[in-house]
Amino acid sequence: MYGNKNKAEVFVRIITFAYKLVKMENDLTYTIIKPQSSLLDLNLRELWQYRDLIRMYVKRDIVTFYKQTILGPLWFVLQPVLTTVMFMFVFGNLAGISTDGIPGVVFYFSGIIIWNYFADCLNRNSRTFTDNQNVFGKVYFPRLVVPISVTISNLVRLAIQFALFVVIYIYFFATGADIEPNIYLLFLPLLVLMTAGISLGFGIIFSSLTTKYRDLTFLLQFGVQLWMYATPIIYPLNSIPADKQWLIQLNPMTSVIETFKYGALGTGVFSWGWLGYSFALMTLLILVGIMIFNKIEKSFMDTV
Amino acid sequence: MPTAIKIENLSKQYRLGVIGTGTLSHDLNRWWTMNVLRREDPYLKIGETNDRATKGNSEYVWALKDINMEIEQGDVVGIIGKNGAGKSTLLKILSRVTKHTTGTIKYKGRIASLLEVGTGFHPEMTGRENIYMNGAIMGMTRAEITRKLDEIVDFSGCERYLDTPVKRYSSGMTVRLGFAIAAHLDPEILVVDEVLAVGDAEFQKKAIGKMQDVSKGEGRTVLFVSHNMGAVRNLCKTGYVLKNGMIDFCGTAENAIGHYLATKVDDVVTQKTICTEDNLPQEKTVAFMTAAIEKNKCSFSFKEPISFVFEIKARKAVADCRINATIADACGAAIGSVSNDEFFSINKDEKKKIRFTLLDHNLAAGQYSISFSVGTGNYKTGQTDFDILISLFNFDIDTYDENIPDSKSCAQWNVGWGSIMFPHKTEII
Structure with a gap:
């Protein structure tokens, strides 16, 4: 009954109708802002839409760090090198703390670069709201963009420092120091991820709480310094009596640094259990952190 | 015309005085009442209207109270009122910088605010880098900015300085660049708060022209807060007068200005x-x-x-x-x-x-x-x-x-x- 022409026409009509329907659907999508949202209303899709902003923030952090400096990116490596020299003198020579038979340079440097990454991220992330209230007070974007980009941009710094570590490492390895790299070195990406995760989690929890209670800023400032001594950086975990080691292991950064030292240098303590504990704690911190952060970001302008 | 923004019973409460002292006790009290006793927030009930001049008894104040608005797509709405009437708070809530206490807002499309242009400019970065940075902050994707880069640069008139750090710019140039980015955002809803106060005359003309284009040609909605009655009269079709956090008048822009000016002198001081x-x-x-x-x-x-x-x-x-x-x-x-x-x-x-x-x-x-x-x-x-x-x-x-x-x-x-x-x-x- 219907010719081909008619069929085609019907087909076109159906397509147009469907198109209109879809378009109407689009037209009806309102964004709704409600006063209170549930804790789990995370909106990660929105975060993904702002991925270009994360990239721009990372770029900005890196580029502006060494603008108008003479040494430029060299500052990235100078800091851990000087700290290592200081540690070798104070803790190695003066205090005579054991380095587990590893050359002091390698022993301290390996711990310092990871710790620096952790401490830098934690410090800056904990200031997310106070540092950015100017921008946050004027434009809306998912605030989580800022701590995430800080964590990523510090990663670049870590990479540069790590390259120097590799050079030092190869030198000592070639000159026959007592270093035994092993298969556990493959954990490295996971360890970096865990460091990033723990600092991000703690950082955003602190940043959310400091918007109201400024006391925490002071607590964190010296807290991070003390925390370093509760992490086996200037001493090997072995040097702690075996029955007290669990106390240091409760610190989630301990197993991260010990695992790295175990894999790269062949000394130290490796424990699946404690590594798993750190990983679980990291996941928990991030989840709780994002939940609190998400709640605070909506009203912090009134309290900051 | 379809509705672009619908605001229902919007209220915003602020706490007066020094925040930080005593907040912990209020927080705990609030948490106890709401989560344990399952009652309403005890601090929501108290609170007075927002009248700056009179001394209130309550520690809490309603910066906005029961605001209802329905704004059509393509409308240019002027919001006027005395200092502290709640204009900026309203725009802040709309641009999602802060959260309201009760009520809902529905809107269609993307809201871009010009609360203060040049937000997020980093002085050490060049004009070009800042265009990308600022555009990204405003929610544009990289590809979108690249596509519009020429237009933005052209509009700002800063081509020669594009690869110079923004810290070397004059304040007028910074504003030009900021406005140029914001004007090319192509948001469905544009929120403007007194930005036209800065910039030279030629640029102001350009900016007003752009705002008119945006609303007329492209069917976009503009919300404009200003103390400059002349600008409101020239730009806006609809006007709202806010007073003490409440809508005092709603009508054509001309009538709203008349109403505002008529009530402005109501504080009789002799x-x-x-x-x-x-x-x-x-x-x-x-x-x-x-x-x-x-x-x-x-x-x-x-x-x-x-x-x-x-x-x-x-x-x-x-x-x-x-x-x-x-x-x-x-x-x-x-x-x-x-x-x-x-x-x-x-x-x-x-x-x-x-x-x-x-x-x-x-x-x-x-x-x-x-x-x-x-x-x-x-x-x-x-x-x-x-x-x-x-x-x-x-x-x-x-x-x-x-x-x-x-x-x-x-x-x-x-x-x-x-x-x-x-x-x-x-x-x-």
Whole structure:
């Protein structure tokens, strides 16, 4: 009954109708802002839409760090090198703390670069709201963009420092120091991820709480310094009596640094259990952190 | 036209005073009542309307209360009101910078705010880098910015400085660049708060043109907050007047401006004490102590003499003292002044009472404010002001006296005619 022409026409009509329907659907999508949202209303899709902003923030952090400096990116490596020299003198020579038979340079440097990454991220992330209230007070974007980009941009710094570590490492390895790299070195990406995760989690929890209670800023400032001594950086975990080691292991950064030292240098303590504990704690911190952060970001302008 | 923004029962509560002291106890109390006892937030009930001038009893205040708005797509809405009426809070909530306490907002598309242009500019980065950065902050993707880069640069007129760090830019250039980015965002809803106050005249024209294009040609919605009645009149179709956090008036922009100006002078002040003998300012040779409008009223009829009485006190003797005055219209623009040639002398530590009368002022119906200064000197010696009182009193010319010629036509005065009815004479010859 219907010719081909008619069929085609019907087909076109159906397509147009469907198109209109879809378009109407689009037209009806309102964004709704409600006063209170549930804790789990995370909106990660929105975060993904702002991925270009994360990239721009990372770029900005890196580029502006060494603008108008003479040494430029060299500052990235100078800091851990000087700290290592200081540690070798104070803790190695003066205090005579054991380095587990590893050359002091390698022993301290390996711990310092990871710790620096952790401490830098934690410090800056904990200031997310106070540092950015100017921008946050004027434009809306998912605030989580800022701590995430800080964590990523510090990663670049870590990479540069790590390259120097590799050079030092190869030198000592070639000159026959007592270093035994092993298969556990493959954990490295996971360890970096865990460091990033723990600092991000703690950082955003602190940043959310400091918007109201400024006391925490002071607590964190010296807290991070003390925390370093509760992490086996200037001493090997072995040097702690075996029955007290669990106390240091409760610190989630301990197993991260010990695992790295175990894999790269062949000394130290490796424990699946404690590594798993750190990983679980990291996941928990991030989840709780994002939940609190998400709640605070909506009203912090009134309290900051 | 479909609705672009729908605001229902929007309210926003602020806590007054120092935040941080006692908040923990309130937080705990709130948490206890809401989560354990499962009752309403105890602090939501208390709270007063947002009137800056009166002292309230409550620690909490409603910056916005029960705001309902329905804004059509393509409409240009002007939001006017006194300082602290809640205009900026409303825009902040709309641009999602802060959260409201109750109510819902529905909107379609992307809201871009021009609360302050150039937000997030990093001084060390170049203009080009900042365009990308700023665009990304405003929610544009990288590809979108690249596509519009030429247009943005062209609009800002900063092409030569594109690869120079923004810290070397003049403030005008920074604003241009910021506005250029924001104007090319292509948001469905544009929120503008007093940005036009900055930038040079040529650029302001461009910016206003762009705002008109945005709303007319492309069917976008614009929300415009300003104290500049002229700009609101030129740009907006619809107007809302906010007062103490509530909508006082809603209608066409022209009517809203009329309503706003009419209610602006409702705080009747006819007496003011500037200082007492105990706290006389040290640096002023002659200082105003009190000021009052005689007859204790704020509204006058056409050509009615208006008298002001002052008490002044001198620290040093001045031989030729004089009082000058400037009258401004409701928008704050000066329309005329008195430059006095009548001098009086005042001795050291002497207190004098002075009457100043405005005669034959010919001010047409409208709202005015008057400023005074006490000083010395004339056109030969140069003038020195000892003390200045800016916008001391507001007064209206709104009644008419049948015995005065032209008084009736003054009563039907149109704002568009200006502020002064010139003395005139029509003769048949």
